[in-house]
Amino acid sequence: MKIAIVGFALSGFSFLKSVIDNKKSDNIEIDVYEKASEYPAGLPYEDDSLDKLLNVDSDEMIYPRENKDDFKNWMKDNNKKVDPIEKMAPRVYFASFLKDKAKDYIDLPFVNIINEEVTDIGVSILDNKEIYELKTRYRKSTYDFIFLASGASFYQDPYKLSGEESYIESPYPLRDKLKDIDNDSSIAVIGTSAASTDVFRYLMNNKNLTKPINFFTGDNEYKIVDIPYEGNIYDKYSLDEARIKKALSDNEFIDLDVLIKRIEKDFSENGFDLRYAYETYKDHSLDLSRKAIDENDQALAFCEDYFMQFTVFAADIVNNLRPQDREIFMDKYYKYLIFLGGKTPYESMKLILKSYDEGKIDIITNTHSIEKTSDGKFFLKGDRTANADIVINCSGIETNLSKVSEKIPLYESLLSKEMIMADKDGDFIAVSWPRLNPLSKKYGCLRNISITGMMVSGTDIDNNDARCIQKSAKRIGKILVDDYNL
Secondary structure: OEEEEEOOOHHHHHHHHHHHHHOOOOOOEEEEEOOOOOOOOOHHHOOOOOOOEOOOOHHHOOOOHHHOOHHHHHHHHOOOOOOOOOOOOEHHHHHHHHHHHHHHHHOOOOEEEEOOOOOEEEEEEEOOEEEEEEEOOOOEEEEOEEEEOOOOOOEOOOOOOOOOOOEEOOOOOHHHHOOOOOOOOOEEEEOOOHHHHHHHHHHHHHOOOOOOEEEEOOOOOOOOEOOOOOOOHHHHOOOOHHHHHHHHHHOOOEOHHHHHHHHHHHHHHOOOOOOHHHHHHOOOOHHHHHHHHHHOOHHHHHHHHHHHHHHHHHHHHHHOEOHHHHHHHHHHHHHHHHOOOOOEOHHHHHHHHHHHHOOOEEEEOOOOEEEEOOOOOEEEEOOOEEEEOEEEEOOOEOOEHHHHHHHOHHHHHHHHOOOOOEEEOOEEEOEOOOOOOEEEOOOEEOOOEEEOOHHHOOOOOOOOOHHHHHHHHHHHHHHHHHHHOO
């Protein structure tokens, strides 16, 4: 079988590893297409400043759970240290870890690395067999199966500032995009995401800014602080893979009532209330994070760590609920999970609070417009207004399929050929579960192409998590090997 992997970061490597670890024959040829010269790092972990830190502990980077200490042990073996203040590992260390793990796989004789960008994929179906033609600028090849792991797209441009001078569309790599900022510049950052925390950290550590940084954001100020849990969450959390498989072997669907009772039981047995953290901290204000730190709120800490584990299984659970139960879950219960998404690391929040108290940063909520003025500055309006010499964009990743296809030739190709279609309200790509095959009005379900990444997060929910990325890719690799007796 001839296989193409398009995009070779965490997902692409996890798929490759899964196929090779599970295969029983050598009747395969794998071409890996990656346009970046550094692999399998990917944009989140690319070579950059050590100020760019993981936003979770090192043992929350690896799937499955029994291997959770692999990265932490690699750091110890390679004399790599966490940041002395924030106690988080630099993201580039995780890239180095992946490179070490990938060496034995990409050196195999049937694995070919092609350092080119894929711009076009076509499909022909003869006798119910799908054959894919893949093109780059310099070559054209056919494949029996394609694993499309192109990752995230690009940052949204909510205020249509693209192309404006002194507008930084993406802050990465930090050391390239931010190094020339003058200390006397007035700076505005759009968003209070993990990316904005990287920007904050880099500017505090590498610049002597004379003016406060203004963060412009939506309803909330900063995601709630991640309070360290003083217990062992692995002893408290019961919704593991075995339990989910057992539930599905007993019934066609997961029972929503049984699921919620199981979660409530986990909370009550440990002396906590499921609803407390959400009801107390859903507004995500700095004052609430300050309160949580001052009180060392272990009820919040337990909830954060509990749903950190739940995230790994969220897509399996949601996609195996009855349709009516899925709607109830997403409407009534999913908020408990997503309100904790992207929570701010403990030491990072302490630094943010300290800088806020010292007047080094300000946060302006409910941003509704940013305009370029005649003198070349930016005028930003929210609950308050501010002027800025430089605007740094840290808004969310674009998931609207039409907008993504306008900038990325491969998606334009797939969309124009009707090999993919939007999932809901124009966002994401519609895919099957759990194979992540694209759904199409023209072709139905293309079973020999699987798509991973944020563009399918309407189905593979909460997949902006290293463990979830690995889980989906590994599962597809195992399915491929089993289906074709590779």
